[in-house]
Amino acid sequence: MKKVILSVTVLALAVVVFSACQEPKTNEQLLTQKKGWVLSKATSTPAYTNSNGLTDADLSKSWYYGDYACELNDILYFKSDADGKRTVLASSCDGNIKQRETLGKWSFEKEDVDEILLKFRLPFFDEDEEDIVTVTDLDEKSFEFTYRWTPDPEEGTIYTFRMTYVLGK
Secondary structure, three states: OHHHHHHHHHHHHHHHHHHHOOOOOOHHHHHOOOOOEEEEEEEEEEEEEOOOOOEEEEHHHHOOOHHHHHHHHOEEEEEEEOOEEEEEEEEOOOOOOOEEEEEEEOEEEEEOOOOEEEEEOOOOOOOOOOEEEEEEEEOOOEEEEEEEEOOOOOOOOOEEEEEEEEEOO
16 A cells, blocks of 8 residues: 555656646747637727727727628737748638738747737738737737727827737637
8 A cells, every 4th residue: 555655646746846847838839829819809998980980999899790700710820930930810701711811920029027029910900011019918828919009190099909819729
C-alpha cells in the first residue's frame, strides 16, 4: 500500500513540476492561433450612425445586419510564416469558406506590460491602409481591441470602437 501511495504522490508531483515549467505563450503565439478569430461583439462610444441611418452603441445588432450580417461569420487569421506576417479574412456566409482575402501585413508596434499596440488593416473598414489599435485583451480564447476614429476632424467627434473576437471553432 505504501508503494502505491508513494507512486501516486511521485506521479502527481511530476505532473505539477512539469506543468509549472511550461513557458507562457507570447502575444504572437496567442494572436496567430490556427483557428483564427470570429467577431462576437462590437460597440461604439458615442453611438455610431451607419450608412443605413441606424444609430446604436451596440454595433453587433445595428451595423451587422442585412447586407453586413454575413460578416459575423468571417474568420480573421493572423499569419506568421515563411510568407511573412499577414492578416487573412475568410468569408463564410453560408458556413462554407468561399473567399480568403489577404488584408495586408500586421505587426506589434508596441509590446510591454502597460500597453500592446497592434498595426493591421481592419476588416470592417474599406480603407486599404493599416491602422493601429490598442489590444485590451489577448489570451487563448479571446482577443479584444479598441480603435479610435475621427471621420471628420472639423466636426471633432471621436468614436471609440471596441471589437471583441473569440477563438474560431
